[in-house]
Amino acid sequence: MRLPAECYRIHELLGTYLPSLRPPQHRGLARWVSGTLLAQSAGQNALISALAGVGPWHTVRQALREWLYDGADKAAPCAPQVAGAPCFVALLRWVLTWWQGQTLALAVDATAHQDRLVAFAFSVL
Numbered sequence: 001m002r003l004p005a006e007c008y009r010i011h012e013l014l015g016t017y018l019p020s021l022r023p024p025q026h027r028g029l030a031r032w033v034s035g036t037l038l039a040q041s042a043g044q045n046a047l048i049s050a051l052a053g054v055g056p057w058h059t060v061r062q063a064l065r066e067w068l069y070d071g072a073d074k075a076a077p078c079a080p081q082v083a084g085a086p087c088f089v090a091l092l093r094w095v096l097t098w099w100q101g102q103t104l105a106l107a108v109d110a111t112a113h114q115d116r117l118v119a120f121a122f123s124v125l
Helices: 007-017 023-039 044-050 057-068 084-098
Strands: 106-113 117-124
Touching: 007 023, 007 084, 023 044, 023 057, 044 057, 084 117
Parallel strands: none
Antiparallel strands: 106 117
């Protein structure tokens, strides 16, 4: 499945700001980001409709879903999985290149799952 024309600039930016990702990871992320921008929504059906020129509906849907799967759950188990934590610093650095203010608002959320697990989420507001 080829990238739509809108993805090429995003693909370049991902290569610049997230150099640790491999080319297949850049392509998958570029599809998600460009589809979200084109659809003005992050909903799966909206993304698929926005990327209609890329290929058949079910093919586009499967490619988007496959990109989110864990490495072992992918159709090609050797396909690289994107780990979020190692990308955090690079993503924050990218956001800061756009930042023009004096202060940066961060949100921290701790969500407990019973007494076994606590998930921390750090977000730039």
